[in-house]
Amino acid sequence: MTDALLVLTNVPDRETAEKLAASLVGEHLAACVNILAPCRSVYRWKGALESAEEHPMLIKTTSERYSALELAIRVAHPYELPEIIAVPLAAGFPGYLEWVAAETRPPKQ
Numbered sequence: 001m002t003d004a005l006l007v008l009t010n011v012p013d014r015e016t017a018e019k020l021a022a023s024l025v026g027e028h029l030a031a032c033v034n035i036l037a038p039c040r041s042v043y044r045w046k047g048a049l050e051s052a053e054e055h056p057m058l059i060k061t062t063s064e065r066y067s068a069l070e071l072a073i074r075v076a077h078p079y080e081l082p083e084i085i086a087v088p089l090a091a092g093f094p095g096y097l098e099w100v101a102a103e104t105r106p107p108k109q
Helices: 013-025 063-076 095-105
Strands: 002-009 034-035 039-043 048-062 085-088
Touching: 002 013, 002 063, 013 034, 013 048, 013 063, 013 085, 039 095, 048 063, 063 085
Parallel strands: none
Antiparallel strands: 002 048, 002 085, 034 048, 039 048
16 A cells, blocks of 8 residues: 555536646645646536536655645635545556655655
């Protein structure tokens, strides 16, 4: 078992995704963020069937940094109820996982 997490969220446009990714990596909350191609999401919201184009984001972090990362996403996210899902990584290339841990350590003050 590893301490690394894959966090998923969707945002409405590329500009929002790029700003959020830069902020999360810049604040050492994420080691890397992949911004994926737009997709179509279909969901029920407040009793109505909705459909929207969204940009999925794959965010690599650690369980230690998850709370701060979630808060940063919630503050910056344009949705009233953003999807924020963390998936623990059962295994991974050790060198990469060490890099994720190193890149998400808060900078020394």
